Amino acid sequence: MSSTFIKAAEVWLPSEDGTLLEFGSGAFGPARRFAAISREMCFGRGEGLPGRAWDEGRPVLLPRFEGSNFRRVAAAHDAGLACAVALPLFVHDSLSSVLVIFCGPDxxxxxxxxxxxxxxxxxxxxxxxxxxxxxxxxxxxxxxxxxxxxxxxxxxxxxxxxxxxxxxxxxxxxxxxxxxxxxxxxxxxxxxxxxxxxxxxxxxxxxxxxxxxxxxxxPLARRIERWVPDAAGALLRRVYAFSELHGGASLIEATLPLSVSASATTGSIVEAWRSAMPAINDFPASEPGAPAAAATAIGSWALLAIPMVRRDEVVEVVALYL
The missing domain is CATH 3.30.450.40 (GAF domain)
Structure with missing residues (x-):
């Protein structure tokens, strides 16, 4: 099982002067040409899929790229990408990032x-x-x-x-x-x-x-996890995991510390929690603790950590292993 429905993801961040969205990070797997084009791009308000989500202040789904203002149609099709959704994240009414998730059939x-x-x-x-x-x-x-x-x-x-x-x-x-x-x-x-x-x-x-x-x-992804804070707010707890490649559902808990030394590696899941922005690691075996073990066991090539923000506070992190 080498393919997943979720095939790529990218994070776009506001520029320093707030006039553009600039490439922040991405996970593209074998789609090297699409990745190279994306890393060199930027979007103004209303431009392309990320810019449209920013301008409209809401999620935008493209069931197909043709006939839209999507700017990478040919490269997307060459990479096996068929549709996408752009998710803007707001904290205190300010845009923190736009997450774009690309999907495609097999x-x-x-x-x-x-x-x-x-x-x-x-x-x-x-x-x-x-x-x-x-x-x-x-x-x-x-x-x-x-x-x-x-x-x-x-x-x-x-x-x-x-x-x-x-x-x-x-x-x-x-x-x-x-x-x-x-x-x-x-x-x-x-x-x-x-x-x-x-x-x-x-x-x-x-x-x-x-x-x-x-x-x-x-499968949607090679593995799906939900992480929530403990009662004391000192740890993130993995409360659920599912993987087609690793026995289906698992309720085995794992934890990640929210307070670490300056020299320690926090990992994508804790980073997403702290920043209220999506975090992408295209070498998930480098994650600290349980995520690295999970990624290695299923041959994951990327980890996407998505914070769930409610009333300007992160309430959980969803981890998708691609």
């Missing part, structure tokens, strides 16, 4: 997969509705149609649960969870098995959730 494995953006606007409805999505697989049409017709009350369904909790929610078996995933029958018909929903930041009062969906043949 035609050789005939695997089902999907990327969704959900939105709640209290001025219009009390429910959450699909903004847009990218769906892949021979039997994905019925699932896509059901998704576009679905209204999710707060706390209902996978996106609704992430919306209510303000934290990431992972479901191992979508078809077997009709009470927690309203589109269970359509997911079974499409071949979708796993689902990860994460709340997404916005400068507006609206709420957004991004969902990643895939089957076991093409």
């Amino acid at each position: 035609a050789a494995a005939d695997a089902a997969s999907g990327l969704e953006l959900w939105h709640h606007d209290a001025r219009i409805t009390s429910d959450m509705r699909l903004v847009d999505g990218a769906f892949f697989g021979a039997n994905a049409q019925a699932f896509e149609s059901a998704s576009r017709d679905t209204y999710l009350p707060r706390g209902v369904g996978l996106p609704g649960a992430a919306w209510q909790r303000g934290e990431a929610v992972f479901l191992e078996n979508l078809p077997a969870a009709p009470g927690r995933f309203l589109r269970a029958q359509e997911a079974a018909e499409a071949g979708l098995l796993r689902g990860l929903a994460i709340p997404a930041g916005s400068k507006l009062e609206d709420s957004h959730v991004v969902s990643f969906l895939a089957d076991a043949k093409l």
Whole structure:
């Protein structure tokens, strides 16, 4: 199992004078040409996918690159990237960064997969509705149609649960969870098995959730973890992990210290917690402690740590091993 649905990620940071977004870090795997082009770019407000998310102050999903203002279409297709979502992160109403996650299907494995953006606007409805999505697989049409017709009350369904909790929610078996995933029958018909929903930041009062969906043949990532602080605020605890390559779900706890000496390596997960910005390590075997062991065991080539920010405070960190 060499491929994953999430194929690349990059972080864009405001320039010193606040007029541009500049390349901060990235994980591109074998997509070397795409990586080289990206590292030399910058975006003004409204320019490209990162600039559009910055300008609109909300997440933006591109189900396809053609017909949009995406500036790297040919290189993206050459790298096997088919869709993307840009997630702006705000702290005290100021943009701290824009995280872009690129996804793509695996035609050789005939695997089902999907990327969704959900939105709640209290001025219009009390429910959450699909903004847009990218769906892949021979039997994905019925699932896509059901998704576009679905209204999710707060706390209902996978996106609704992430919306209510303000934290990431992972479901191992979508078809077997009709009470927690309203589109269970359509997911079974499409071949979708796993689902990860994460709340997404916005400068507006609206709420957004991004969902990643895939089957076991093409996992979302090689490993998914959730890290939360302990009661004393001195440690981050790993409270959940899942890996197709390492026995499925695991509740074995691990910890990372939040207070370390100046000479010690903090690692991407603690860095994301402290900075309230995504952190990327394209050599995860160098991480301290348990993350390095996990990355080595599954042959991970990159670690993406995403902070979940609620009311200007980080409440957890989601770690995706690619």
